[in-house]
Amino acid sequence: MRSKLFVPASRPALFAKALNGAADAVSFDLEDAVAPDAKPEARSHLRALFEGLTHATPEAARKTLIVRVNALDTPYFAADLEAVVWPGLHIVNLPMVESAASVQAAADAIEAIERERGIVGRIGILANIESARGLRLAAEIAAAHPRVMGLQIGYGDLFAPLGIASAEPSATQFVRTAVRLAAGEAGIQAYDGAYVHIDDPEGYRRDSQAARQLGFTGRSCIHPSQIGIANEVFMPSEVEVRHAVRVVEAADHHLGRGTGAFTVDGRLVDGPFIVQAERTVALAKRLGMI
Structure with a gap:
């Protein structure tokens, strides 16, 4: 809300x-x-x-x-x-x-x-x-x-x-x-x-x-x-959504190969940031942004 x-x-x-x-x-x-x-x-x-x-x-x-x-x-x-x-x-x-x-x-x-x-x-x-x-x-x-x-x-x-x-x-x-x-x-x-x-x-x-x-x-x-x-x-920006999508996609790739930390868009990403990205993607979908 x-x-x-x-x-x-x-x-x-x-x-x-x-x-x-x-x-x-x-x-x-x-x-x-x-x-x-x-x-x-x-x-x-x-x-x-x-x-x-x-x-x-x-x-x-x-x-x-x-x-x-x-x-x-x-x-x-x-x-x-x-x-x-x-x-x-x-x-x-x-x-x-x-x-x-x-x-x-x-x-x-x-x-x-x-x-x-x-x-x-x-x-x-x-x-x-x-x-x-x-x-x-x-x-x-x-x-x-x-x-x-x-x-x-x-x-x-x-x-x-x-x-x-x-x-x-x-x-x-x-x-x-x-x-x-x-x-x-x-x-x-x-x-x-x-x-x-x-x-x-x-x-x-x-x-x-x-x-x-x-x-x-x-x-x-x-x-x-x-x-x-x-x-x-309180709506995520398009930039935030695009980054979150890339994080989720990268997580699917890296976690499946046993890598828990990696970089996306020059930023270090690990567990908490993956969760945050998943939430952003879910919200963007509910709002029709994806």
């Missing part, structure tokens, strides 16, 4: 446009974007959406569909899951995760509804790292359950209580590095959080490039104008 567009669940008029837009994923929000007294109606909107997905357009059918529910320790969590755990939902975005135990509890709750409704296929969990405790325990959270498919940074909740400026590069890069390493240890992906300055597309591009340099797969978009930038930044 190079781009994940946030859509308030309380605004059903935006659903169709988001589902037919260019974002790789649509993340319907039941948490911060919806006032407490509007949450019941927002749940009804999402339930109706998922019940009607059998009639979705081809564009919508290709989307990854996410719902950001309210945190496990809120009075809204159980009702959120009851409303959205249906066939067609791919990922539950769990906010304010601070322990492996909370991930396990959320996974158990999702599984119970899946069994009750006969849902085939396992709904994933995207765990938000957005507190100092969550950051410290990010590796435990990432490995807490097989449903956890990624970690996502929540900069606002993480930085604001600590008095850290939201755009402070040293802070954002430190957090990104910690989250990426935690996700990498668990063998899952890391996704960058929101960039709140909608009127600064070049700032969004620079910030996204900084995340990609640290191995992030994609990031949140809080406005449709950010989707194209995210898709471009």
Whole structure:
């Protein structure tokens, strides 16, 4: 998911446009974007959406569909899951995760509804790292359950209580590095959080490039104008794809002859670089670049 567009669940008029837009994923929000007294109606909107997905357009059918529910320790969590755990939902975005135990509890709750409704296929969990405790325990959270498919940074909740400026590069890069390493240890992906300055597309591009340099797969978009930038930044370049293809082809040749290290395009290549090249080739194929 190079781009994940946030859509308030309380605004059903935006659903169709988001589902037919260019974002790789649509993340319907039941948490911060919806006032407490509007949450019941927002749940009804999402339930109706998922019940009607059998009639979705081809564009919508290709989307990854996410719902950001309210945190496990809120009075809204159980009702959120009851409303959205249906066939067609791919990922539950769990906010304010601070322990492996909370991930396990959320996974158990999702599984119970899946069994009750006969849902085939396992709904994933995207765990938000957005507190100092969550950051410290990010590796435990990432490995807490097989449903956890990624970690996502929540900069606002993480930085604001600590008095850290939201755009402070040293802070954002430190957090990104910690989250990426935690996700990498668990063998899952890391996704960058929101960039709140909608009127600064070049700032969004620079910030996204900084995340990609640290191995992030994609990031949140809080406005449709950010989707194209995210898709471009987190797509491998043609040069990268060509090099990756040559690495994979060379690996097939050399490894079959017992050679574990070799050169491609003047660069030394061995195990980790072969894995990276294989991932780049796989992504390029999914994106239609190969």
